[in-house]
Amino acid sequence: MPGFITNYLDKNVHVTPGQYGSPFWALVYILLVFGGVSLAVVCMNWLERKILAHMQVRLGPMRVGPHGLLQPIADAIKLILKEDIVPEGADSFVFLLAPLIILVAGFSVYCVIPFGPTHAITDMNIGILFMLGVSSLGVLGIVMAGWASNSHYPLIGALRSSAQMVSYEVAMGLAVISAVLMTSLNPAGTGTLSMIGIVQAQYAQHTWFIFKFFPLGFIAFFIFAVAMVAETNRAPFDLPEAESELTAGFHTEYSGLRWSLFMLGEYAAMISVSSIAITLWLGGWMRPFPNLLQGPTWDLAFSLFPALTFFGLAAMTFYSTMRMPKHPYFRIQTIGLGAFGGVFVLIALILLIPRVRDGVQDVYWFVAKIAVFLYLYIWYRGTFPRYRFDQLMRVGWKVLLPLGIGVLMATGIMGLRTEIWDFVHRLVHI
Amino acid sequence: MCTGWYTSDMAPVATTFFFYFLSGLAILSGVLVITRKNPVHSALALILTLLSVAGLYLMLYAPFVAGVQIILYVGGIMVLFLFVIMLVNIERSEREKQFNQQWLPGILAACGLGLLFVLIYVKGKALFSQPVITMPETENTQRVGMMLYSNYMFPFEIASLLLLVAIIGAVVMAKKRI
Amino acid sequence: MSDETKSPSPQPEGEKPSSDKIAGGISSGTPPPGGAKPPAPSEKPAVAPGATPPKPAAPGEKPAAAAAPAKPAAPAKPAGPTPQPWDSPLVAKLTKQFGSGIQPLTYLGQNYLQVDRSLIPTILQMLRDEEQFDYCVDITAVHYPKREKQFDIVWILYSFSKNERVRVKTQIADAEHIPSAVPIWAAANWLERETFDMFGIQFDGHPDLKRILLPDGWKGHPLRKDYGIIQQDQEWVQINLGIESGQ
């Protein structure tokens, strides 16, 4: 094989392809991440409908495929085939550009998300800054979409969205800074903005930052968790696209593929902000208790989790297969569902191979944590009414922002508590 | 694990090309900002300018400044610009006469600026006598922090005070209506 | 509420031409020509003395006198209750003030005042301000095309403090205006608009008298008895669809 492929596979290389400077492997990672995120969006689409439906005493999609499993695909085909309408009087250039900006902003963020110590496209030393910056570009797309539609509802949606995102970015940034501050609490006193560096700092300090200086880390995490829901325009902060008020908000005038790009961008943004939260506070790719439960036995035990998860999914699928109606009309669906279970078993078996098993460890834990966050998103949507705009602003500026500043200062004081104590001590003794 | 940026022998790709590309983009979109009649288009062009300037910062091994540029200017300030622009009547402003018809002051200002550039070019060696320091990129952020809180502490605090005054002024002006 | 309503006693005096107009309103006997209801066959075309407007209604009914013979056919069924004079402190007060301009009546336990058109704003204002009829339940109209004063306007009022309802009725001719009740009850706004929409009655002083349920360009006022539904339909179909109506 040519050198530009093999040299990254060297056993001694422990950096991401971007850092290593291997364009080939960076490209492979980009494709992997892009494909993976798209797949995750599709899964999320189905899961959201199903979970929400079951929360609301209904079944959700049941027709396309067994238990509606093929519904996202059917939807995708429908959206692609639909006419792409540009309203008359719209600023067509801006109108067509807007969904692309949202999509690019949503996906560029994945450049620095570390799915494992080496499983990232690249690692920047301003990683977290880059993430916040690029994800804040998404609002541009929303504003452009709302303005270019030349219609009132999208315009109001865009106005709401711009104000909302700018406001919550401030609180979000403060929460992030307090986590970054925690990375510098090592003997050398050097913090980092690098995503990988932040996770490694948590490993080095033997704790997830959510538990650091309890409850300070938790409050910072809470601020971020609220702000990130607002940042992604999800319930209860989904005012820019509040369907009962603004029909569909900023994407009212969009149709077909371009509309689906908005959806893709929104779900990609949900996953990316969840990954920031996980990286900063929940130990990133690390499995639970990486320091406490060490040793080959624990390693083995934890490494069985991916396979067990897929066995569990397979069991659920087979159970559903057995409960399918026995009528011949449902035969194809039953077979399909069984085949689905078979695929799960196959994946589980592959995950039992030791090399694969150890290889996917990091990615598995990262994805599992993301899944929890995505479930929370769905849960919020099923539970909360929508905030009103002024209340939203009040929460952002009068609750989260002071709280963020307070947490930041308290974290700084806690970090420097020995120095401060020494200083006071000396003052007293003078 | 975060060993340096270029562990292999890769050199920066096509530096000159990117420099000219980005600066050309910045100038072009800068021109667009003042020539477009539609204020939203102007603002979008300004965003492009700011983004290409951020790219130039990256080429100068100043990723922190580039990141801050994107977050603050593109993600924050420009969004507010757009916010305000969308609130005012665009059709009306399109019909209005543009303000860039003042040729004489414009030429004078341009000449003054040109003179300044020439002066800097001529006197430059004397002003910046030290050789150019190329900082490793990994330390850029730390260095910026160090600089801000040691050498440039005073200007930094002055700037933040200024911003505070601006905020209070804005609040006062906004409150007056109510 | 008084319960003496069930006594189907006949009309006591000829003093109540207004009640005739309702009571004798329309006989069921004769099928109306042109779809319109037969005229009110008042038994007494005799004009009662006094300047109350109900009386001018009577002359309009004169041609209806011909239909009066049909009336005896109706009494074949058990004669229903008829409006009775209504007596109460309120009525006493009102009659003292307005004299013959109002005629308090009660029918099936429901009280109403037959009021001269010229007294309408005063009486309504007074009912609200002094008698606590603070809730204007409804404003509507009834169309009697054969009468000279074609329209009955009805205000249904309710008093929260007294738990009492009263209806105020007056008669106006076609194209006659009537003062708006909006300054008295804000609720009258839409109710008057609807009455205007359906009957074409002009309310003077209404802030924004325009059609409410029908489109602005609608022709005619549908709840008038002489409104031609089929004609309207055919016209609409012809203009908008360019075909002959199937009706």
Add this chain to the structure above:
Amino acid sequence: MTDPNSSVSHLELEESKKTFLDANELVINMGPQHPATHGVLRVILRLDGEKVMGLECVIGYLHRGVEKIAEHRTYTMFNPYVDRMDYVAAVSNGLGYCEAVEKLLNIEAPPRANYIRVILTELNRLASHQLWLGTHALDIGAMTPLFYTFRDREEILKIFEKYCGARLTTHAFRIGGCQYETYEGFEKDVKKFLTFVAPKIDEYEELLTTNRIWVERTKKVGTISAKDCIALGVTGPVLRASGVKWDLRKAQPYAAYKQFDFEIPTGQNGDTYDRYLVRMAEMRQSLRIIQQAVDAIPEGPIMAKVSKVMKPPVGEIYHSIEAPKGELGYFIVSDGSTQPYRIRVRPPSFVNLQALDLMCRGQLVADVIAVIGTLDIVLGEVDR
């Protein structure tokens, strides 16, 4: 004398024309196709940013000329039409109409019929309030209650279906009583439903009553004082939430309501939250009434003696009942023939909708949605 309609005078519009930063005012056309206008209501909003400076309702998209139809039908034939006005509370409409005609005919429905009427009407009130709650919560962004209320409303509709064969436009009553005797197990079904639904109402309350966002979205939103309510003729739960303890079932009892023990829930602030609480309490009161009615339902005939061809004597009558939305009145003029000379329906939704402008002034766009929801209008009844 204070002028109660000063708050809705049109002078105020002139005054509020100034907008923030002199940005031009935004005129938004909400509806007639809009997810939150409960049908085909069209609201023209004049906004300053998000603040509502004034609004105008454009109605009539669903106008079917019910009052005109009535003039060409006999009294019996018109009975099903009234179900189509407030189609979510069709039973109440029918009750009001039948009682009005009965009054005109000077007959009375037998006690058993009255009890059946009360049971079905209260069940319908419950269904109507459930539908209101679901859609209102959905407008405010809480999706889930809608499905819960629809699940439970389904049980009521099942009882209707078993009783008279229809679910929505039931045409359950006839002039003079009820056409159908209760089916076998009717009382058991109703009692089962009562035990089923009581905890479900708690469930709705659990989701919303103390939900912070719900409280913030509804408290001090669309406030209307009792004085304004009365001036604008607003009735029903909206009036009661403003603190007026007035319910036609108590004030002028009809059907068998005199015999039942129930309370009139009222609020104090007249805001959206109070209206929510009042309706929730009303649901519980309805359960109480149904319980009492089912326990004490007398035996006997269900129809009074009514001749096949109804010819009410010449005269006019106004009769109103407490529909779930407010006072539903029928003003019937008879000319002694088989067809009513004029039927005027006093629709509660129509009159209540007038208050929208007053309730929304100075609030935000999102509040308009909440207020439309809390007024609980049904466009079929507004437009008739």
